[in-house]
Amino acid sequence: MKRLIFIAILFFLAISCEGVKQEEVKPMRIRKPAAIGFYPGGKEACEEMVRGLLSGAKKVVNKKPKILIVPHAGYIYSGKAQAEAFKQIEGEDYDTAIILGVPHHWPASSISLSDAYEIPLGTLSVDKEKAEKIAKACELSEITEADAPEHSIEVQLPFLKVLFQDIKIVPILVGRVDMDEFAGLASAIKAVMDDKTIVIVSTDLSHYPEYESANKVDRETISFLLNLDEIGLVQREMDVYSSKIPGLSTYLCGLSPTIVGLKVAKLTRARPKTLIYYNSGDTPYGKRDGVVGYASLAFTKEGLTNEEKEELLKMAKDTVELFVKEGKVPEVSPKSMRLTEPSGVFVTLEKDGNLRGCIGYIWPIKPLYQAVMENAINAAVKDYRFPPVTSSELSDIKIEISVLSEPEKVGTWTDIVLGRDGIVLNVAGRQSVFLPQVAPEQGWTLPETLMYLSIKAGLDKDAYKRKDAVFEVFQAEVFSKE
Template sequence: MLSLVLNLSSSWAIIRPSAVAGKWYREDPKALKAQIETFLKDAKLPSLPSKINALIVPHAGYRFSGPTAAYAYKAIAGRGYNRVVILAPSHYAHFYGASTLDVVAYETPLGQVPVDRKVVKALLKNPLFKERTMAHLREHAIEAQLPFLQIVLKDFKIVPILISEVKDEDIFILADILKKVLGKDIKNTLFIASSDFTHFGPMYGYVPFKENISEKIKKMDMEAVEFIKKGDSKGLLDYYHKTKITICGIYPIAITISSLAKQPKGFLLHYTTSGEILSNYSNSVSYVAMLLDEPGLNQNERENLLKLARFTLKYYFNHGHPPAVEEIPIKVSPVLKEKKGAFVTLKKHGQLRGCIGFIRPIFPLYKTVMQASLQAAFADPRFLPLRQEELKEIDIEISVLGPIIPVKKVEEIRVGRDGLIIKKDGQQGLLLPQVATEFNLDRLKFLELTCKKAGLSPSAWKKGASIYRFTAEVFGEKKH
């Protein structure tokens, strides 16, 4: 290890050797490969989303966490990623911010994993990122992920990042730095948050209860999982501060969630604890495997919804009532059958001609779009009902809403990503995310305009108002 430190100061061609082979996982390459392949074979997966942007994976010794980690890695087996950004907690060094390591590769018994040095060098230009070589030399939380990656992926580079102490507000700054550095190639990047969950027992200085231990540990873990499922990094951090839950990678998880372009949706793949494995809960660590995707529709589903919206309006003009389900001209995929909120916006020569929707996921998405189309055409109180001869001049835009999340601090609101709902004194206003972009609004102006939409004073959001944010997947007709 000493020679590695000396070499780091004098040479660019540095390989970070394995620090935990033979301790945390098998040192013999054949035995290690066989062990991982057995874990992967035993993992039974549910149906998966078409796009997987991130994983949450444990990093304990493979005896304990390997079977759980395999669920996450089996989900990405054979998929193509240019790079893998691994965010992990620092177990052996304390510092503020983030640390990455500018080396040529990490080494495991299965060979070398190249580092994306271009990304690493770009990150190190930011004061929140430091190299801190000593923090990486003993760290297992990044290395534990590498043999699995070597088995399930090909032709990828890694960006190793350790997180120690960081304020909540810097979580979002770190995520923004990552997005800026990765740029458009973030689409070809897999994020991994390396984390174990609740560390319970005297060994970890965390004994919040002494009865029904296994049930209460699981309850705490699952409450954290629910925030991850909703893609709510702020809610997850608030839960962490409130309960003091000992999730070692809480910050890597929050950064991972916040680094994705859209608010992601999480899926729990597997959960267990060392207490369950050993049948002894005097000390226990929890292991969770999850994946995150940025929920969205494929191009065919988008086109089908736009086609359905226009068909619904044409049908209503010709028959005086909406079409029956068996009459609609599209294939209703499983995604379109999911209950989702959505808005339909009608524009005539670029000017608003009607916009109404459903905030909450009451109906299957395709039915929501059908109803919202009719409401936007005939029930928007700001406009006269749409006339049949106008339909050929109308462009249709659909906004599919994500989860509605309460806003505790307005700093959480990100212009361009979030839509807003403001409620006060029985009145409510909603603006879709694209409104802020179209009118070049900053956060303050966006809040004020949402208040005006509710019939409130522009400053009504400052006191006594309930504020909510949501993302939206927005798409429209290019031609019709």
């Protein structure tokens, strides 16, 4: 059978240098609903059902989610689990939802470049700018045969529309490609994410084992999700036919979008929490001899545990001591996996309440524990503002560690929040950085902080006001031990 792939290419409207718009009027391309029946087709009935499901759900996370894993069956089956997921983002400020669905009707990946998606509650505009950036970065195109009949994205839209009237969407169907492509898609998604972006992974769990087996295998799947172990998920899915579990045709129908979601979680340092699990056999409509599993998870940006902070402080202390005394670096293997994930970090040394050295990496270029050890040495002996720390000083040195979130661009310097944000200034080919704690410690206002940041970059005090000045901000978890 000959398969035609329709690729929609969008052209930006040209604006001439006289400022006269030369518009080519194109009709809006609106993706029509295909999954009515999974949810009510009437406007009022649909809204009533979604609101009813949400009112029965409970908000349990206390940080703003970055990623949700949500099932995609008919609302009478999975609506309760969907509501538990969407409840976690209720009342938060989001402007874009990147939705990773499963192409049940076509094997390849597809990204929607249409203008909007229609549902009974109205339309949701596609964020074309973000969609095109991702499409370009991953060489993804739109495959209408994959998207037109697909329900896995559409069934999430009524919840989004009820919660956020004007939210834009980036619908992506993730097909069976390879791990490199999943990694590429995850980093392209990360590149367009900001504080107002939610990533929604649409997947159901096991299909058609009997009730007890579903409970068992789905709980195993959830533990892979909680461990961000996408390799484990892939290996197990490859063994599905030799598993000898009667009726089981998949552990996770959305394996591909889930892998991408877990990779985004790692890139954004978001950690999962299980919100709910049940299967169709637990609903009034499902039989127990062949069921489908439904789980919802929310991923939020969580801090380091106290044990992890203590482990890092001990590594920094041991490293400074051994390096200053013997010129050697201790051999360590971190207890917590979290410490092996790349992260930006600064190590600050203080002596008698005065700065004694401070160096770090803004970007996550090394595993966290390694970045701490390297910058502990840098702060002790390579900060050009101070003489190297000597062994007689070691007992008076206090170590502070600042673990950084990845810097994100802000539109103008007025968007910077003093005390919360660390600031990276890039201007005239020069760069300077202040950690979030610097301005409050010095008692500076925002313009004063930016003035000192300009001077720190080796420029005049007003350099931050230049048109080509670019600001990035990050947040830091700061901790220390005497």
